[in-house]
Amino acid sequence: MSLLSIKNVTMKFGGLTAVRDVSFEVGPTDLIAVIGPNGAGKTTLFNTITGIYTPTEGSVTLDGSPINTKKASDITKLGIARTFQNIRLFNNLSVIDNLKIARHTRIQYSFFDGIFKTKKYKVEEAAIIEESIRLLKLFGLEDKKDLLAKNLPYGAQRKLEMARALATKPKLLLLDEPAAGMNPTETKELSNLIHFIREEFKIAIILIEHDMNLVMQIAEKIFVLDYGNLIASGSAKEVQSNPKVIEAYLGAEIDVEAH
Amino acid sequence: MDYYLQIISNIGIFITLTLSLNLINGYCGQFSLGHAGFWGVGAYASAIYGVYFALPVDPMINMLISISVGFSAAALCGLLIGVPCLRLKGDYLAIATIGFSEILRIIIMHTESVGGPRGFTNIPKWTNSFWVWGIVILTTIFMLNLKRSAFGRAIISIREDEVASETMGINLFRFKLFSFIIGAGIAGIAGALVAHDQQFLHPNNFNFMWSVCILVMVILGGQGSVSGSIVGAIILTLLPEILKLIGSDISVWRMSIYSALMIILMLTRPQGIFGPHEIFEKKRFAKKLQKGAA
Numbered sequence: 001m002s003l004l005s006i007k008n009v010t011m012k013f014g015g016l017t018a019v020r021d022v023s024f025e026v027g028p029t030d031l032i033a034v035i036g037p038n039g040a041g042k043t044t045l046f047n048t049i050t051g052i053y054t055p056t057e058g059s060v061t062l063d064g065s066p067i068n069t070k071k072a073s074d075i076t077k078l079g080i081a082r083t084f085q086n087i088r089l090f091n092n093l094s095v096i097d098n099l100k101i102a103r104h105t106r107i108q109y110s111f112f113d114g115i116f117k118t119k120k121y122k123v124e125e126a127a128i129i130e131e132s133i134r135l136l137k138l139f140g141l142e143d144k145k146d147l148l149a150k151n152l153p154y155g156a157q158r159k160l161e162m163a164r165a166l167a168t169k170p171k172l173l174l175l176d177e178p179a180a181g182m183n184p185t186e187t188k189e190l191s192n193l194i195h196f197i198r199e200e201f202k203i204a205i206i207l208i209e210h211d212m213n214l215v216m217q218i219a220e221k222i223f224v225l226d227y228g229n230l231i232a233s234g235s236a237k238e239v240q241s242n243p244k245v246i247e248a249y250l251g252a253e254i255d256v257e258a259h
Numbered sequence: 260m261d262y263y264l265q266i267i268s269n270i271g272i273f274i275t276l277t278l279s280l281n282l283i284n285g286y287c288g289q290f291s292l293g294h295a296g297f298w299g300v301g302a303y304a305s306a307i308y309g310v311y312f313a314l315p316v317d318p319m320i321n322m323l324i325s326i327s328v329g330f331s332a333a334a335l336c337g338l339l340i341g342v343p344c345l346r347l348k349g350d351y352l353a354i355a356t357i358g359f360s361e362i363l364r365i366i367i368m369h370t371e372s373v374g375g376p377r378g379f380t381n382i383p384k385w386t387n388s389f390w391v392w393g394i395v396i397l398t399t400i401f402m403l404n405l406k407r408s409a410f411g412r413a414i415i416s417i418r419e420d421e422v423a424s425e426t427m428g429i430n431l432f433r434f435k436l437f438s439f440i441i442g443a444g445i446a447g448i449a450g451a452l453v454a455h456d457q458q459f460l461h462p463n464n465f466n467f468m469w470s471v472c473i474l475v476m477v478i479l480g481g482q483g484s485v486s487g488s489i490v491g492a493i494i495l496t497l498l499p500e501i502l503k504l505i506g507s508d509i510s511v512w513r514m515s516i517y518s519a520l521m522i523i524l525m526l527t528r529p530q531g532i533f534g535p536h537e538i539f540e541k542k543r544f545a546k547k548l549q550k551g552a553a
Contacts, residue, residue, distance in 0.1 A: 050426060076428035090419035092535060100409075101416045105428035107409040114408025115401060121408065128409075168428060 001064075003028045003204050004049070004080075004172055009058035009068075011041070011048050011228075018044040020228040021058070026172065031198055032206045033219035035239075037248060040225040042208045043085060046174050050082050051075040062172070077105040081170035083161045085177045085208075091150035095141060095160055098149050099132040102167035132167065138200065139163045139193075155186050159193070166201060173197070175207040179214050187211055191218050216240070224248065264388055266500055268456050271391035272449050273492040277476040278398045278485065279445035284474065285482035285535075286411065287438040288418025289345065292353045294446055294473050296360025297333040299465030301447025303373055304332030306382045306454040313383060322385040326394075326451045333447025334440045336363070341439040345432065357467060367462045378461035385455040394452060398445055402485045403537075414438050415483065475517065479524060481531030486538040491531070 002025040011019040019041040026032060034042050048055045051072035060068040067075050081102075090098050113121040136142040139159045144152060152160060158178060165173055178194070179187045191214050198205055209215050215222065216236040224232040224239060226248040232239050239245055280294045305325040313321055336359075344355040373379045405411040414434050416424040425431050454460055476495050480487025495517075502509050502516065509516075524531070 052422070052425075071430070072425045073428045073430045076426055082426055084423070088420050088423040090416050090423065092419060093415065097412065101412050101424075101429075102427050104409055104413050109409070111408075111410050114410055115404050117404055125407075164427070 001028075002026060003030075003063060005061050006049070007059045007061075009045070009048055009055045009060065011044050011053060012056045017228050019048065019055075019225075022225070022228075022230045023058075024223060024230065024233065026204050026206060028171070028204055029198060029202060030204045030206075031194070031218060031220050032204075033215045033222045034206060034208050034225060035210070035212075035215055035222060036225035039227075041228040042225055043176055044228075045225065046082060046176055046206075046208065049174065050080055073105075076168055076170075079169070079171035080174065081165035081168045081172070082174035083158075083165050083176055083178065085180065087157050087161055089149040089157060089161060089164070092148060094146050095136065095149055095152065096129070096132050096145040098160060098164050099135060099167045100128055102164045103128050103131070104168075106169060135163050135167055138196075154181060158182070158190075162193070162197070166197065170203060172204045172206070175205065175209075177208050177210065179209055179211045187214055190214070194218055266496070268388045268391045268452075270493055270496045271388065271395045272452050272456070273473070273476065273496045274395050274489050275391075275398050275449040275452070276446055276473050277480070277488040277492040278402050279442045279449065280473050281477050281480075281483065281485070281488045282402065282405075282414075282438050282445070283442035284477055285484065285488070286406070286414045286418065287435055289435060289439065290349055290353045291356045291439070291442075292467070292470050292474065293340070293356030293358075293360030294442075295465045295467070295469035296356075296363045297336060297443040297446040298450045298453075298469070298473075299360075299367065299460075299462065300336045300363060301329035301333040301444075301450025302454040302460050302465070303367055303379065303450070304447070305329035305451035306379050306460055307373060309383045309385065309455060310379075310381060318383070318385045321383070322390060322451075322455060325385065325455060326448050329447040329451030329454075330444045331447070333450065334444035337440040337443025338436070340443075341436045345435045345439060357470070360465070360470060361467065364462050364465055367465075374460075376462070378459055379454075380459055382454050382458045382460065384458055386452055387456070391452050391456065394448055398448075399485060399489070402488075406485070410434075410437075418483070475521060478531055479521075481533035481535060483535035484531070484533040484537060486536075487531055487533035490533070 004026040007023050009019060009022045010017065022045065034045065036042055044053065047053045049060055051067065051070055055068050059066055062078055062080065067078060090101060107124070109120045109124050133142055133145065136145055141156060141160060141163065144156065149157065149160060162175070179190055182190060194205060195218060219236060222234065222236060222239045223230060224245050231244045231248060232242040276294065276298060280291070283289050283291050305328050308325050308328045314324070340356065340359045344352055347355055367373060368376050413429045416427065416429060417431055417434055421431055472495065476491040477488060479495065480491025499513050502513055
């Protein structure tokens with residue numbers, strides 16, 4: 001039983017087809033990478049999965065129920081969380097507040113509980129703080145919990161964004177270029193972190209990444225997009241030797257004999 | 260004595276208004292320039308109740324009914340304006356809200372049964388400074404507790420980043436509309452207070468300049484800060500009175516002094532007096548810093 005299944009998804013913007021007829025399945029604890037040259041439609045694919053765009057054609061189902069017509073906020077509630085290519089934190093709020101906001105869909109108390117500070121509110125808020133601190137500890141950010149998010153160093157901001165996505169209690173985590181702008185040491189640390197997240201939270205992860213070392217190292221399965229088409233899929237080895245992939249990245253081989 | 264009581268009431272009314280706009284502008288980040296319109300709707304609705312429909316009961320109960328009438332009328336307007344306008348962002352929303360508040364003002368101006376351009380008179384005196392400051396305390400508690408609950412956090416996250424907020428599972432439209440309706444409703448309560456305190460209403464008391472004034476109070480104090488709204492409203496309500504004391508020559512320059520103040524503020528402290536913080540929160544933070552240094 002697959003967790004997420006994408007069937008014949010096409011996304012058009014006017015005359016431009018950003019994603020064309022893409023289908024694939026993601027299992028409950030898969031670690032998948034989506035790669036492709038710039039402008040291949042990777043982020044658009046993420047946006048159609050998370051409901052920021054509604055796909056022009058095709059269907060997206062999570063746990064057997066269709067989500068392609070749902071709002072982004074409802075999809076989060078059903079269990080898909082994501083990070084962004086250019087970090088989108090709540091900059092003027094503290095680190096811990098960033099995580100508290102992510103608990104929004106799991107809140108049980110009512111608006112009036114919050115205004116009158118009932119016992120229900122207090123118990124639940126205490127639990128939220130405890131859980132948030134636990135999550136911050138896992139990411140090594142607990143000593144920075146009262147800093148404003150914008151004052152964190154770049155690497156810590158990336159980590160916080162991942163922590164915040166996990167705080168929504170997802171079944172599937174989408175990471176959009178998590179290693180962008182990181183040095184090799186930080187990238188190594190990141191690959192350990194991604195493995196750790198999967199083991200700790202038992203969730204599926206899909207990542208978009210340009211750092212091929214990272215991708216080849218951690219991804220169990222790789223999908224390659226080019227001009228919106230899914231041109232190859234398989235393990236790191238299979239993809240590396242696929243002529244279509246080589247063509248997309250390096251250009252076609254010229255047949256010397258013909259000249 | 261009456262003069263000073265009037266000033267004390269006015270300060271309370273403006274604190275309520277500033278807090279209510281802070282919910283829309285400071286918490287949710289929606290740029291509304293039609294707040295005086297909601298204030299006017301609340302004022303006129305409760306005055307209509309007071310003049311034409313007042314029940315033969317204790318003034319206290321009548322005032323409670325009048326406040327709920329003011330709240331409901333303004334909140335309803337907030338709903339009607341919010342549904343089409345909250346799809347707009349930034350400057351566009353500001354212009355649409357100016358338009359709506361001016362339409363409301365002109366409708367009132369041309370309605371004879373509420374006095375039209377002569378103003379609405381003979382409104383029963385049901386309220387005093389105690390009512391006003393009671394409402395101020397309730398609104399302050401509401402705003403502070405909202406800020407610390409999941410719902411307030413959701414509203415604040417919309418101000419910070421709409422896309423991120425939506426991917427955190429927050430229904431943007433619902434929370435924007437919610438803050439717009441409640442903000443308008445509280446401004447309506449301030450309207451009810453003004454109507455039954457001053458016993459006279461004129462449509463021009465709710466024009467665009469007052470929307471700007473309330474916005475200036477929010478920005479002076481600090482967008483998103485409850486303490487800031489209170490301090491901002493106190494300063495800008497007292498300022499013209501102080502200028503009057505100094506001399507009538509200076510009070511002519513009131514608006515120029517306002518503008519100069521705003522320019523100085525934007526140059527030196529663009530986030531307002533408190534920024535998004537509260538008084539007590541800052542003290543605690545300072546203590547923490549001291550501990551860290553020791």
